[in-house]
Structure formats: C-alpha cells, structure tokens
Amino acid sequence: MNQHNVHLLDLPNEILFLILRKLNNVDVLYSLMDINNQRLDSIAQDQIFTNILNLAPILQSTDGISSSILDRFCVDILPRIHKNVKSLTAESDSMECILGAGNYPNLTELKLLNFNQAIVPRYFMDDSLFGHNHKQQITDIILISDENTIEITREEYTQNVYAIILAFFENLKHLSIVMSSNGNYPRWIHTHPCLSLYESLPTTFFSSTLTKLCVNVTGLDDIYVLLDGRLEQLTIFTVQIEFISYRISTSYNTDNLPNLKCFSLTCYSVIGDYDITILPLLRRMSHLEELALFLNISGGSTFISGTHLDNEILIHMRQLHTFTFYIEAVHGIADPGVRISADDIKRTFTNIKYSQVACMVDYVDPQSMMYRVFSLPTKFNRLEQVTNNIPNIVFNSVTHLKLRDENAFKHEFFVRVARAFPFLKNLSISNIRPPFWRFNEHYLRDKDWCSIIEYSHLICLDVRGANFYYLEHFLNETKTHLPCLAKLNVDYDDLQVVTENFTRDEMRRNCGRVKRLIVQHPIVYPENVYRYFPLLQDDILHIINSEELIIHRDKQKLKIGDEVSWSGKSRNERGRGKVIALGTQEQCWAIKNVIEETSSTSKCLSKVESKSAAKQLPTVDSSPMSSVLRRIRSSMHSAEDEMSNPTTMANSKPDAPSRLISIPSSASSIIFTSPSRFTILKKLGEAHMVKDSECSSDTSSEAVLVIDEEANADNTDDLQTNTKVHSATSKGKK
Structure with missing residues (x-):
C-alpha cells in the first residue's frame, strides 16, 4: 500500500475502530451514519459507539446548529440504534424529543443535566411514557440539579422529588442528585434543595435495592437518618452537608454498618468539637475500604494530627486501603513562644495509608493558628483564606480560590499562584495593602515584575475587597494575560482610575473579553465603558x-x-x-x-x-x-x-x-x-x-x-x- 496515498476506507475495520474510539460516540454517529457508505454506517452502529451516548455537549449551545443536530438524532439516528443504548446523558429540556425516538429496551443508566422538580411529574410517574416503559428497567439515575436558588422548603422538595424518585424506580441501585459544578459555595449550599429527613417517617426515603447514594443534606441528623436501616444494602455513600452543629438533635441507631464500603463526607462548616459529632459516626463504619473527608472545623479543642487520625479513626477500619482528606481548622495557641510548623504536623503522618501529605500553617493572630492538612494528589475544588504562604505543590483539583492576607501580595506571589493552581476558574482577592506601600519603596513598584503571568482558565475575578493595585496588576496585559475572563467584580471608581477613565490601551485586551461587570452600586455607564468592554451584555x-x-x-x-x-x-x-x-x-x-x-x-x-x-x-x-x-x-x-x-x-x-x-x-x-x-x-x-x-x-x-x-x-x-x-x-x- 502506498504510504502517501492511503484513504480512510482503505484501512481495515480493526484500525478504523481504534481510530474512531478516540472520538466522542456522538460525533461518530453524527458523522458516519446516513452518508451513503454502508461500511461506515455499519461501523457507526456497533455497540462500541451506541451503548453509551452523551448528547449533552451538543445541546448546551442555544444556537440553531445544536437544534438541527438534535433533530437529526431524533429523526434519523436514535430510531436505528435505540435498542443498543444502555447509558444516556442528556439535557432535561431535550428529553421529550430523545425519549420519543425509541423504546430503549436496554437502557439502565440515565443522567440528566439541568434537572429541576418539574421533570418528576413529566417523566417519573406511572402515567408518563418514560415511567411506563422504564420504572423496572433503570438501575442508575444521576441528576445534576440547576435549582440552586429554588424557593421551596426542603421538606417539600424531599417529598416531591427525592422520595418519589426512589420509590418509583423499583430496581434502582444508584441515585445521585447533586448540584451543578457551576454552583458557587457558600451561596449555593444555603439555597440548594438538600435532602431533609429529620423527623421523617422510616418509609419516606426507603429502598431495599439501593447500593450507591450521592446527595446533599441539611444537617448531621439527616446522615444518621439515612443510616438508620432504611437503606440496608447501601455500600457507597457520598454526602455533602451544609453544616454540622455541636451535637445531633436526638438519638439514632448506632449499630455497625457492615455493608458500607465507601464513604465520603464534605462539610465546610463544622462547629465545635468534631469528636462528639463526626467520630461516633465514623466508628460505625469498621468495614470501610475507602474513606474521604473534606472538613472545615471552627472551634473545638481537638488538634487534628496524623497521630489523632490513626488512634481515633483508622484503628477502627482494618479493611481501609484508601484515605483521601482535606482538613482545615483553627486552633488556639496555649504558649505563644511555641510555634508549630507545617513540618511538625507532617511528621505525625507516618501511616502508609496516607500516601503523600501536605500541610499549610498560618498564624492568624497571637492567640490562634489556622492549619490545613491534606492528602496528595488533591481532590478538593476550593481553597479559601489563602495567604502568601503557599506550599510548592500543584493543586490540580482547585478551581475556586480566595486570597486574604494582611501582608501585600507581590508579582512573584501571583506567579506562584498561576503555577500552583493551573485550572483556576474563580479568583477572589482581599487585601487592602499594596506592595511597596512605604514612601521609600515606590521606585520598586515597576521592578517587581519581569514576566507575564497567564491564568488560562480564569473566568471570574473579584477584586472589590482589594487595593486598586491588584486590579491594575490583573488587567494590565504587560503583567497578566486573562484569555477567558468573562466576569469582573470591582469597585467602579477603582476601575476608572486604573484604566485612566477607560482610555488606557494596555488594559483593553483583558477587558475586551468581559461580559459581566459587577459593581457595588449600578450606575449609568458612559459610552466609553461599552467601547472598553465591547462584549458587555445587557x-x-x-x-x-x-x-x-x-x-x-x-x-x-x-x-x-x-x-x-x-x-x-x-x-x-x-x-x-x-x-x-x-x-x-x-x-x-x-x-x-x-x-x-x-x-x-x-x-x-x-x-x-x-x-x-x-x-x-x-x-x-x-x-x-x-x-x-x-x-x-x-x-x-x-x-x-x-x-x-x-x-x-x-x-x-x-x-x-x-x-x-x-x-x-x-x-x-x-x-x-x-x-x-x-x-x-x-x-x-x-x-x-x-x-x-x-x-x-x-x-x-x-x-x-x-x-x-x-x-x-x-x-x-x-x-x-x-x-x-x-x-x-x-x-x-x-
């Protein structure tokens, strides 16, 4: 075969499969079916490309192209392959069209994006087309909710959504109802419709088949309720909780949980001694094989060291082989003359179950210290109250970062931030002190930087609580490049100053991509603002x-x-x-x-x-x-x-x-x-x-x-x- 004259159809099927498997299944189907080539049409209909369909990416755009693609799938493609589909991911808005294209007799997994409570009566009821055909067939439901400001009581939402779904699908093994990643803590955690079972009947959220559950709940009581025996087959439990108070409200079943193998707990507000709230819960899980803890603890007298975790938690979990954690806490200082370092804390983690461990220590004031200890590689997605003290590691998982320090942030620090957080999407800066603020240091200001910093994924920048120096630093293209910046939260007066009343040329590049300009007191923008921010949206x-x-x-x-x-x-x-x-x-x-x-x-x-x-x-x-x-x-x-x-x-x-x-x-x-x-x-x-x-x-x-x-x-x-x-x-x- 002539190496320089090889066409796609000259390749054997085995090679074609290897090439096409590197593409998205939906792209393969859309590109190869109904193009007057029987061979490619047959290849596209193979189970490799039709068992798992993710239609969400092509539907997230609101233009006419995505609509025409959906129409073609529903009219020409899905009716021919629906019998092969086992897993389907789609936008909630497109469900009616997609489900009407076939019976999907082998569909067992359904993932819906932008889920909302209106979906339940339309699809998850006996008299609905989907419900009639699939209530015994579906075993896995993943619902990505977009109702982060839903105005309904959590008890009502539990009854009308969570309980109905669990009761309707008779053979359900996996249920996940979680918030979209677009949600922003702490705002969303207080408004997202969490599961609330406190003082509920044992039959409210009951299943004899469910083995995997991923939900957000209101309080620690809800976790105890879920583990009171109503989900007897549960083996994997992932839960995010709004807050944990000093103690649970009432007494619950404290029996051991022999079936539970994997447990993940995330709570950004643990108030008081966690050893009287969280530890008793963990000690019931002696058969765990995987454990993940992401905790932010305020108050309490317990110092969370490696030795403490060994003696109080891991010693009770003989089968545990994976422990992932991020623990942040503020601890009082008994002796101001004794300063605990990050290395001191790391030395307490000698158990091989920890893998690698990193630590950050900041002395907030003479009476208290804040420390963070976490396993590597990182798994958490947000980090707050970060000072100049950033360790020399890469936080690949972190997308939301809040910087706060009494000492100024310099250009070199932001270079380290860009390296340490390569996938940062949201950055907030709180610092009223500029670098070189002393009179005799002003000449150093322009010598502080020598390279352009790029934040390749940064979408949202909040500098309203910062000195205008930081606004200038980020908008000036000779210092920082922000190719994706779409939202700027800023003091309008500062913005006028650093842009020289929206005329400064070296800031046009970064400002030119901003679509949302958030100022404290909305004003009537002059015409030159719209010229400076050409993509600014009404x-x-x-x-x-x-x-x-x-x-x-x-x-x-x-x-x-x-x-x-x-x-x-x-x-x-x-x-x-x-x-x-x-x-x-x-x-x-x-x-x-x-x-x-x-x-x-x-x-x-x-x-x-x-x-x-x-x-x-x-x-x-x-x-x-x-x-x-x-x-x-x-x-x-x-x-x-x-x-x-x-x-x-x-x-x-x-x-x-x-x-x-x-x-x-x-x-x-x-x-x-x-x-x-x-x-x-x-x-x-x-x-x-x-x-x-x-x-x-x-x-x-x-x-x-x-x-x-x-x-x-x-x-x-x-x-x-x-x-x-x-x-x-x-x-x-x-």
Missing part, C-alpha cells in the same frame, strides 16, 4: 405570572429581598432572581415600557450625565436613575388612574411581548442585583426601590418582572400574593 427581563412562582417557605407571603424561582417546561422558560418590588399588571407594564424606551439611548449617556443624575437622586431611591424613576412613577400614577376607570380598563390591554426584553445599564439601579440577570417586582401603588445592590458570582440566574394583581399594599415587608392572577407573561399569556 440583562434580560421576563414577565411572568405570580402563580408560576415557587416561593420560599410560606407560599402565601412574598417580601422584598426574597429569592424566587419560577417554573417552566424548558430551561429557557425557567428562571430565578431577587425581589425588589411588587405590583399589578398595568404597573409592571408601565415599568417595562419605560425601560424599553430608555434602552435605545442608555449607552450614549455621558459620564457627566451619569454623575449629574446621581447627585439629583432622591434619598429614598439611592439610585442614579432619578429621571427614569420619575418617569416610572408618572407611568404608575397614570396606570392607577386607568385602573380606577372601568371604561379605560376595558379598552386598554397591554400587548404581550414576543421576545425577551433587554434591560439597559441605565435601568440597573432599579434592580436588586442578581449576578447576570435580575428580578423586578413592583409593589402595589408606588415604586419601592431597594437601596443597595447585592451581587453574586452565579452566572445562571435569570431575571423576572413578576406581576401580582392582588398584592397587599399595607405592609412593605410582608406582602400577600394571590396565586390566581391572570397577568401577562413573556410567553404571551394574558
């Missing part, structure tokens, strides 16, 4: 019915500042955000009209106009949007006059929007800030605007203009909502 406004809201705790009460979610059949129809106001249909439409009217000119407002508007701001509003607010109030009063006139009301019905509405930057000030999108609620009778904005790094939040026709106008902080309103929505509903 925010999106929805209009929905209050009956679609999922309200936190008491569904009959809604108050300013509440986080809300609203339901929908698809991801684009669902959303979440924060409440700042509440009102009638006409009032909300008046707000929308003013915002739309303002959007065409907002980007052309000058800096002088922005400052002038801020100076004229009424005290109650604390916003630079005085002129816009006055127009809103005027529209509100006009709407109220129309509402009081039955004739006018009969002849004036607002048209429903046909698309999402862009909120201009000039309207940002009337919004209770949520990370990338916003919620606007209008209070009945007058415009009540929240004074200060709150920001978050969660990029998945959405915006909503919620309409409630029967809001209680008597109490600003405790509003009654009527779930039977008939308001207009962004989907055209009236």
Whole structure:
C-alpha cells in the first residue's frame, strides 16, 4: 500500500475502530451514519459507539446548529440504534424529543443535566411514557440539579422529588442528585434543595435495592437518618452537608454498618468539637475500604494530627486501603513562644495509608493558628483564606480560590499562584495593602515584575475587597494575560482610575473579553465603558405570572429581598432572581415600557450625565436613575388612574411581548442585583426601590418582572400574593 496515498476506507475495520474510539460516540454517529457508505454506517452502529451516548455537549449551545443536530438524532439516528443504548446523558429540556425516538429496551443508566422538580411529574410517574416503559428497567439515575436558588422548603422538595424518585424506580441501585459544578459555595449550599429527613417517617426515603447514594443534606441528623436501616444494602455513600452543629438533635441507631464500603463526607462548616459529632459516626463504619473527608472545623479543642487520625479513626477500619482528606481548622495557641510548623504536623503522618501529605500553617493572630492538612494528589475544588504562604505543590483539583492576607501580595506571589493552581476558574482577592506601600519603596513598584503571568482558565475575578493595585496588576496585559475572563467584580471608581477613565490601551485586551461587570452600586455607564468592554451584555427581563412562582417557605407571603424561582417546561422558560418590588399588571407594564424606551439611548449617556443624575437622586431611591424613576412613577400614577376607570380598563390591554426584553445599564439601579440577570417586582401603588445592590458570582440566574394583581399594599415587608392572577407573561399569556 502506498504510504502517501492511503484513504480512510482503505484501512481495515480493526484500525478504523481504534481510530474512531478516540472520538466522542456522538460525533461518530453524527458523522458516519446516513452518508451513503454502508461500511461506515455499519461501523457507526456497533455497540462500541451506541451503548453509551452523551448528547449533552451538543445541546448546551442555544444556537440553531445544536437544534438541527438534535433533530437529526431524533429523526434519523436514535430510531436505528435505540435498542443498543444502555447509558444516556442528556439535557432535561431535550428529553421529550430523545425519549420519543425509541423504546430503549436496554437502557439502565440515565443522567440528566439541568434537572429541576418539574421533570418528576413529566417523566417519573406511572402515567408518563418514560415511567411506563422504564420504572423496572433503570438501575442508575444521576441528576445534576440547576435549582440552586429554588424557593421551596426542603421538606417539600424531599417529598416531591427525592422520595418519589426512589420509590418509583423499583430496581434502582444508584441515585445521585447533586448540584451543578457551576454552583458557587457558600451561596449555593444555603439555597440548594438538600435532602431533609429529620423527623421523617422510616418509609419516606426507603429502598431495599439501593447500593450507591450521592446527595446533599441539611444537617448531621439527616446522615444518621439515612443510616438508620432504611437503606440496608447501601455500600457507597457520598454526602455533602451544609453544616454540622455541636451535637445531633436526638438519638439514632448506632449499630455497625457492615455493608458500607465507601464513604465520603464534605462539610465546610463544622462547629465545635468534631469528636462528639463526626467520630461516633465514623466508628460505625469498621468495614470501610475507602474513606474521604473534606472538613472545615471552627472551634473545638481537638488538634487534628496524623497521630489523632490513626488512634481515633483508622484503628477502627482494618479493611481501609484508601484515605483521601482535606482538613482545615483553627486552633488556639496555649504558649505563644511555641510555634508549630507545617513540618511538625507532617511528621505525625507516618501511616502508609496516607500516601503523600501536605500541610499549610498560618498564624492568624497571637492567640490562634489556622492549619490545613491534606492528602496528595488533591481532590478538593476550593481553597479559601489563602495567604502568601503557599506550599510548592500543584493543586490540580482547585478551581475556586480566595486570597486574604494582611501582608501585600507581590508579582512573584501571583506567579506562584498561576503555577500552583493551573485550572483556576474563580479568583477572589482581599487585601487592602499594596506592595511597596512605604514612601521609600515606590521606585520598586515597576521592578517587581519581569514576566507575564497567564491564568488560562480564569473566568471570574473579584477584586472589590482589594487595593486598586491588584486590579491594575490583573488587567494590565504587560503583567497578566486573562484569555477567558468573562466576569469582573470591582469597585467602579477603582476601575476608572486604573484604566485612566477607560482610555488606557494596555488594559483593553483583558477587558475586551468581559461580559459581566459587577459593581457595588449600578450606575449609568458612559459610552466609553461599552467601547472598553465591547462584549458587555445587557440583562434580560421576563414577565411572568405570580402563580408560576415557587416561593420560599410560606407560599402565601412574598417580601422584598426574597429569592424566587419560577417554573417552566424548558430551561429557557425557567428562571430565578431577587425581589425588589411588587405590583399589578398595568404597573409592571408601565415599568417595562419605560425601560424599553430608555434602552435605545442608555449607552450614549455621558459620564457627566451619569454623575449629574446621581447627585439629583432622591434619598429614598439611592439610585442614579432619578429621571427614569420619575418617569416610572408618572407611568404608575397614570396606570392607577386607568385602573380606577372601568371604561379605560376595558379598552386598554397591554400587548404581550414576543421576545425577551433587554434591560439597559441605565435601568440597573432599579434592580436588586442578581449576578447576570435580575428580578423586578413592583409593589402595589408606588415604586419601592431597594437601596443597595447585592451581587453574586452565579452566572445562571435569570431575571423576572413578576406581576401580582392582588398584592397587599399595607405592609412593605410582608406582602400577600394571590396565586390566581391572570397577568401577562413573556410567553404571551394574558
């Protein structure tokens, strides 16, 4: 065979299989099926490429290409290969199309991305098409939840989601319901719908077949409940817990757990002595083969050393062969003259089960020290309160990092950070002291750096709590290269200074990729800001019915500042955000009209106009949007006059929007800030605007203009909502 004239079809099947197995199965199917070549068509349908399908990557884009790919799979490809599919991964929004393409008689594993509670009645019920065909067939369910701000009590979510799923699939062996990796601790852990079983009946979450469980729970009580015998076959248990208090609330079954072989516990807030909360639990697991502990301990008198772990935990686990851990704790100093070093702590880890161990020690103040001890290679994904004291190791698993120190961070330190955290995505800096802050050291400032640092994966940078020097350091392309920076959390005045009022050329490269600019007090950005940040996005406004809201705790009460979610059949129809106001249909439409009217000119407002508007701001509003607010109030009063006139009301019905509405930057000030999108609620009778904005790094939040026709106008902080309103929505509903 001529080496220089070999074509793909000249290769034997064995070689073709070796080549194609290096590709994604979905790519192979899409590229080789139905291309008028019987040989390639037959190869693509082999079980190697059809047993496991991951359709999620091609569906995560919202453009027309992904839609056409999905259509082709559902119409041409899946009907021919559905009998071979054993494992399927897909976006929740595409499930109806995918499941309708075949019967999938051999499907045993299902993984859904962007899962939400609306999926349960649609697919996990007896009368659903999927449920009828697969309730006895499915053995593995992995659900990646996107409901990180779901506004429903955890007890209700447990009953309506967790318990139903476990009871419905009769032969379920593996259940995982976890938060998307896009979630951001600590915010998400307090809002994610965790499993809550405290004081529940033994039959609430019961299974005689489940062997693997991965969930998030509210408290230590929930772990004890799960291990009280209701999951008798459980062998692998991975759990993340919101907090662990001083002791459990009641007494539980403390019998040994002979079937449990693998246990992983993550808790970022262990309060008090862990030896009276966690140790008794671990001592029940004498048959463990794998153990993972990721703990952040506050308070308590126990010093966590290798000797302590040996004597208190590992001695009870004779079959243990793998121990992965990260333990962070603050410990009081009995004798200020005795300083414990990282090497001192490492020397206590002599057991071969530890493999390699690393340690970090920082003296917070004269009375206390903070130490971190962890196994290598690292498995944890976030690290907080990190000082200049970074060990010479690589943290490949860490994607979220928070730096904080009383001593200044210098360029050399950030070089070490880039090397130590090669996959860093989120970086927060808290340090008010710049390098060379003394008068006689200023000449060293420009000599501090000699190489350009690159953070190849950094998406979000938060320097609001830092000296403006660090902002300059990261945005200046002669010092730092940020090819993926999309979100910048910053003090606006500092940003003006370091960019020389958005004219400094050496910062345009890093700023040019930013899509989200988060400032403490939203303002009317001048035109040059948009030129400096050409990808800066406007925010999106929805209009929905209050009956679609999922309200936190008491569904009959809604108050300013509440986080809300609203339901929908698809991801684009669902959303979440924060409440700042509440009102009638006409009032909300008046707000929308003013915002739309303002959007065409907002980007052309000058800096002088922005400052002038801020100076004229009424005290109650604390916003630079005085002129816009006055127009809103005027529209509100006009709407109220129309509402009081039955004739006018009969002849004036607002048209429903046909698309999402862009909120201009000039309207940002009337919004209770949520990370990338916003919620606007209008209070009945007058415009009540929240004074200060709150920001978050969660990029998945959405915006909503919620309409409630029967809001209680008597109490600003405790509003009654009527779930039977008939308001207009962004989907055209009236």
